[in-house]
Amino acid sequence: MVGPNLALLSLSSAALIAAQSFQSTPVLGWNSYNKDSCSPTQDGITKTINALADRGFVAAGYNFFQIDCGWASRDGQRNSSTGALKIDTNAFPNGLKPLSDLARSKGMKWTMYSDAGVRMCDPQSPSPVLGSLGHEAQDAEFFKSLNTEYVKYDNCYADGPAASQNAPKDARTDFPSRFGVMWKELQRVGIPGMLICQWGTPYSSSSGLQGPKDWTKGISTSFRLSDDITQGWASMYRIYNQAVHIAASGQVGPGHIADADLLEVGNKGMTFDEQATHFAAWAMLKSALMISTDVSALSADTVKVLQNKDLLAINQDSAVKPITLKQRWSLDRDLWSGDLANGDVAVLVVDLSNTRRTLSVQLSTLGIESATIKDLWSGTTTSGSSFSKQVNAHGSIALRLSNIKRRSTTTNYKYISASTGSLASGASISSCSGCTSTNKVGNLGGPSNGALTLSNIRTSQATQTVRFDYVNCDVGYAFSGDTRNNERNASISVNGGAAKTISFPLTGYNWDKDVTKGYAVELSGFSTTGANSIVIKGANGAYAPDFDRVGVVA
Ligand SMILES: *[C@@H]1O[C@H](CO)[C@@H](O)[C@H](O)[C@H]1NC(C)=O
Ligand SMILES: *[C@@H]1O[C@H](CO)[C@@H](O)[C@H](O)[C@H]1NC(C)=O
Numbered sequence: 001m002v003g004p005n006l007a008l009l010s011l012s013s014a015a016l017i018a019a020q021s022f023q024s025t026p027v028l029g030w031n032s033y034n035k036d037s038c039s040p041t042q043d044g045i046t047k048t049i050n051a052l053a054d055r056g057f058v059a060a061g062y063n064f065f066q067i068d069c070g071w072a073s074r075d076g077q078r079n080s081s082t083g084a085l086k087i088d089t090n091a092f093p094n095g096l097k098p099l100s101d102l103a104r105s106k107g108m109k110w111t112m113y114s115d116a117g118v119r120m121c122d123p124q125s126p127s128p129v130l131g132s133l134g135h136e137a138q139d140a141e142f143f144k145s146l147n148t149e150y151v152k153y154d155n156c157y158a159d160g161p162a163a164s165q166n167a168p169k170d171a172r173t174d175f176p177s178r179f180g181v182m183w184k185e186l187q188r189v190g191i192p193g194m195l196i197c198q199w200g201t202p203y204s205s206s207s208g209l210q211g212p213k214d215w216t217k218g219i220s221t222s223f224r225l226s227d228d229i230t231q232g233w234a235s236m237y238r239i240y241n242q243a244v245h246i247a248a249s250g251q252v253g254p255g256h257i258a259d260a261d262l263l264e265v266g267n268k269g270m271t272f273d274e275q276a277t278h279f280a281a282w283a284m285l286k287s288a289l290m291i292s293t294d295v296s297a298l299s300a301d302t303v304k305v306l307q308n309k310d311l312l313a314i315n316q317d318s319a320v321k322p323i324t325l326k327q328r329w330s331l332d333r334d335l336w337s338g339d340l341a342n343g344d345v346a347v348l349v350v351d352l353s354n355t356r357r358t359l360s361v362q363l364s365t366l367g368i369e370s371a372t373i374k375d376l377w378s379g380t381t382t383s384g385s386s387f388s389k390q391v392n393a394h395g396s397i398a399l400r401l402s403n404i405k406r407r408s409t410t411t412n413y414k415y416i417s418a419s420t421g422s423l424a425s426g427a428s429i430s431s432c433s434g435c436t437s438t439n440k441v442g443n444l445g446g447p448s449n450g451a452l453t454l455s456n457i458r459t460s461q462a463t464q465t466v467r468f469d470y471v472n473c474d475v476g477y478a479f480s481g482d483t484r485n486n487e488r489n490a491s492i493s494v495n496g497g498a499a500k501t502i503s504f505p506l507t508g509y510n511w512d513k514d515v516t517k518g519y520a521v522e523l524s525g526f527s528t529t530g531a532n533s534i535v536i537k538g539a540n541g542a543y544a545p546d547f548d549r550v551g552v553v554a
Contacts, residue, residue: 021192021255022149022150022192022193022221022255023193023221023222023254023255023257024254024255024318024320025254025286025315025316025317025318025320026222026257026259026286026287026288026289026315026316026320027064027150027193027222027257027288027289027290028060028061028062028063028064028288028289028290028312028315028316029062029063029064029065029066029108029109029111029288029289029290029291030048030052030057030062030064030065030066030290030291030292030295031066031067031068031152031262031290031291031292032044032045032048032066032067032068032070032292033068033069033262033292034229034262034263034264034267034292034293035048035267035292035293035294036068036070037069037070037123038068038069038070038120038121038122038123038129039070039091040067040068040070040071040091041091041092042091042092042093042094042099045067045092045099046099046102047296048294048295048296049065049099049102049103049106049108050102050106051295051296052065052106052108052295053106053107053108055295055296055298055303056303056307057291057295057306057307058106058107058108060306060307060309060312061312061316062108062289062291062306063107063108063109064108064109064111064149064150064290065103065108065109065110065111066111066112066113066150066152066290067096067099067112067113068113068152069113069115069120069121069122069129069154070088070091070122070129071087071088071091071092071096071112071113072085072086072087072088072114072120072129072130073085073086073087073088073089073129073130074088074124074128074129075128076128076129076130077130078130078135078138079138079142082138082141082142083135083138084135084138084139084141084142085114085130085132085135085138085139085142096146097145097146100146100147100148101147104147109149109150110146110147110148110149111148111149111150111151111152111193112143112146112148112150112151112152113151113152113153113154114131114132114139114143114151114152114153114154114182115131115132115133115153115154115155115156115157116131116132116133116153116154116155116158116178116179116182117131117133117154117155117156117157117158117159117165118130118131118133118134118157118158118160118161119131119156119157119161120154120156120157121154121156121157121166121167122156125163125166126157126161126162126163126165126166127156127157127161127166131154131156131157132153132182133158133178136181136182136184136185137185137188139182139185140182140185140186140188140189140191141189143186143189143191144189144190144191148191149191149192149193150191150192150193150194150195150221151182151186151191151193151194151195152194152195152197153179153182153194153195153196153197153220154197155167155168155197155198155199155201158172158174158178167199167479168201169199169201169227169477170201171201171202171203171204171209171509172201172202172203172204173203173204173205175196175198175203175215176203176215176219179196179198179216179219179220180219182194183219183220192221193221193222194220194221194222195220195221195222195223195224195259195288196212196216196219196220196222196223196224197224197259198212198223198224199224199226199227199228199477199478200212200224200225200226200227200242200475200477201227201475201477202475202509203215208510208512208513209473209509209510210509210510211225211246211508211509212224212225213225213246213249213251213252213256213258214251216256217251217256221255221256221257222256222257222258222259222288223256223257223258223259224259224261225239225242225243225246225258225259225260225287226238226239226242226243226260226261226486227239227476227477227478227479228261228478228479229260229261229262229264229478230269230478231264231267231268231269231270232269232270233269233270233274233394234485235264235269235478236264236270236274236277236278236281237485238476238478238484238485238486239260239261239486240260240281241485241486241487241505241506242475242476242486242505242506243258243260243281243285243287243322244324244325244505244506244516245505245506245507245508245514245516246258246322247285247322247323247324247325247338248324248325248516252286252320252321252322253320253321254318254320257286257287257288257320258285258286258287258322259287259288260281260282260285260287260288261287262290262291262292263278263279263282263289263290263291263292263293263306264278264292264293265278265279265291265293265302265305265306266291266293266294266295266297266298266302266306267292267293270394271392271393271394272301272302273391273392273393273394273395273396274393274394274395275302275305276305276377276395276396277350277351277394277395277396279305279306279308279311280311280348280376280396280398281336281348281350281396282315283308283311283312283314283315284311284314284315284322284323284336284338284346284348284398285322285323286315286317286320286321286322287315289312289315291306308376308377310374310376310379310398310400311376311398314340314346314376314400317340317341318341319339319340319341321338321339321340322338323336323337323338323346323347323348324336324337324338325505326365326366326520327365327465327520327521327522328352328503328505328520328521329352329522330352330489330500330501330502330503330521331352331353331501331503332352332353333349333350333351333352333353333359334348334349334350334352335347335348335349335361335365335366336348336349336350337366340400342402343402343404344400344401344402344404345366345368345371345400345401345404346398346399346400346401347361347366347397347398347399347400347401348396348397348398348399349361349396349397350394350396351391351392351393351394351395351396352394353393354393354394355393356390356391356392356393356395357390357391358388358389358390358391359388359389359390359391359395359396359397360386360387360388361386361387361388361397361399362385362386363384363385363386363387363401364385364407364409367406367407367408367409368385368401368404368405368406368407369385369405369406369407370383370384370385370404370405371383371384371401371402371403371404371405372401372402372403373387373399373400373401374399374400374401374402375387375389375397375398375399376398376399376400377396377397377398383403387399411465411553412553412554413467413551413552413553413554414551414552414554415436415467415469415549415550415551416454416457416549416550416551416552417436417437417439417548417549418437418440418441418452418454418536418547418548418549418550419437419439419440419441420454421441421452421453421454421455422452422453422455423441423450423451423452424450424451424452424453425448425449425450425451426443426446426448426449426450427441427442427443427444427450427451427452428441428442428443428450429441429442430442430546431512432471432511432512432513432515432546432548433512433513434471434510434512434513434514434515435469435471435515435548435549436469436515436517436548436549437548437549439548440470440471440515440546440547440548441546441547442471442546443543444490444536444537444538444543444544444545444546444547445490445491445537445538445539445541445542445543445544446538446541446542446543447541449537449538449541450537450538451535451536451537452535452536452537452547453533453534453535453536454533454534454535454536454550455531455532455533456531456532456533457526457531457532457533457534457552458531458532459526459528459532459552459553459554460528460553460554461526461528461553462524462525462526462527462528463522463523463524463525463526464522464523464524464526464552464553465520465521465522465553466520466521466522466523466534466550466551466552467517467518467519467520467521467550467551467552468504468518468519468521468547468549468550468551469515469516469517469518469519469547469548469549469550469551470504470507470515470516470519470545470546470547470548471507471508471511471514471515471516471545471546471547471548472487472488472504472505472506472507472516472545472546473506473507473508473509473510473511473514474486474488474506474543475506475509486505486506487503487504487505487506488503488504488542488543488544488545489501489502489503489504489538489539489540489542489544490502490504490536490537490538490539490544490545491536491537491538491539491544492521492523492534492535492536492537493534493535494523494524494525494526494532494533494534495525495526495527495532495533496533496535497525499535499537499539500523501539502521504516504519504544504545507545511546515548517548518551526552532552534550
């Protein structure tokens with residue numbers, strides 16, 4: 001028993017060391033998918049490599065060059081002498097080695113793409129392109145022969161080659177084993193980096209459902225936190241909501257990067273300001289930043305966004321601490337912040353109102369008295385205790401705070417367990433092992449519009465930040481008509497006043513365990529002298545999240 005275990009231990013710790021030295025910070029680079037879908041070509045790739053160098057992207061740090069799906073042959077055959085995948089010589093008549101050489105000559109690192117299924121993802125259905133499952137060793141050797149340093153490893157056709165098996169979104173029991181085989185082979189041939197691209201689908205483990213942040217550590221250097229990005233603000237918002245609980249988990253760090261998917265900056269579907277907000281969010285969430293557009297066609301203003309030195313420095317900060325959502329004013333704005341290695345703080349305020357207006361941030365909300373404040377979009381520096389700026393619809397304020405003077409914030413909260421409230425119209429109590437109350441109230445909203453009323457609440461503030469401990473594991477995926485966006489709304493009213501629609505982002509995958517604690521919501525209308533009530537229902541016939549506890553200012 002001791003012998004084999006020791007051998008396993010030394011092998012996996014060697015792998016872990018390699019993992020941590022690679023992607024000690026997120027990768028920056030270019031990927032073909034959002035530009036070419038699965039049809040990259042030799043000419044297009046050559047032009048892109050040259051444009052990345054000529055337009056200053058390589059110098060700015062974008063040094064990973066990645067061809068996504070579409071590089072492999074469509075004849076369903078492997079290389080008869082090596083057993084590895086073959087190159088599609090219609091798309092790449094000279095093969096991939098000259099392109100790897102060209103990218104490397106420009107100061108970039110070469111990276112590849114394959115799939116942990118029997119076929120690769122492809123717009124043609126069923127896909128005629130083979131995947132790597134069962135041939136990981138041969139494919140890893142082939143990638144190494146191209147001087148590959150990083151592999152994006154996808155999840156199409158995990159169970160078989162039929163059209164219906166293209167993109168399975170169900171929870172799976174085989175994730176660590178199936179992806180782990182390629183990781184081991186890449187380590188064996190000396191390729192240090194791998195992205196596990198399972199679209200944010202859950203692993204069904206013996207202890208219940210787990211998201212990718214929980215099972216990919218030690219068998220990759222990064223994991224996709226969501227389903228694919230598509231064009232438009234709604235897709236960016238879906239992923240951004242899914243990132244909330246991952247960023248707050250404390251599990252992201254060097255060698256374990258949460259990848260929010262390729263950038264849509266430069267593509268159709270979002271305004272310039274939406275693209276800038278998307279970029280700042282990805283940068284501060286410490287996602288990989290993979291440009292995925294025609295870089296030769298980018299406007300000078302968009303180049304400036306992508307090459308923003310201050311945001312790139314925050315993305316590459318050695319602490320690799322993602323910003324976390326401090327407060328959402330639903331349909332109005334989000335406030336995020338995160339610590340940097342030198343004690344500075346990154347701040348992002350995002351307009352959710354979709355109108356041009358003035359956004360403000362009071363540093364006291366972040367427990368800060370005053371600071372030197374650098375506006376990362378304008379480059380100007382001020383100092384003080386607040387910052388305001390006019391932004392366009394879905395625009396953002398991106399700041400770096402330094403010389404920070406902290407203030408002590410001790411607001412005392414008292415918590416009311418949801419299950420002590422009165423339940424109506426189908427609302428029900430269920431056990432919840434992650435809940436402080438050990439149970440939670442669910443079936444709020446929905447067809448019967450289940451409702452929860454908490455009464456006899458005493459508090460000392462009329463308008464206050466109420467804290468909610470809640471569960472929302474309603475994961476949204478991008479395709480097949482799924483419009484879920486990784487938030488659930490609740491309709492909340494205080495003392496019978498007008499109900500407010502409050503957004504509660506995804507908390508994880510496991511309805512029994514994945515509780516977000518202390519979610520901040522500003523509510524008004526409390527009496528500071530008498531008893532108060534809070535009513536929680538669904539909004540627009542949809543289900544609200546489940547609630548563990550509600551905290552009010554004591
Ligand atoms: C098969 O692999 C060999 C060795 O790498 C290579 O020279 C040859 O071009 C490959 N053949 C095809 C059809 O990919
Ligand atoms: C939450 O409510 C807002 C405002 O009514 C709406 O735009 C959004 O689509 C809702 N989200 C969901 C998931 O229903």
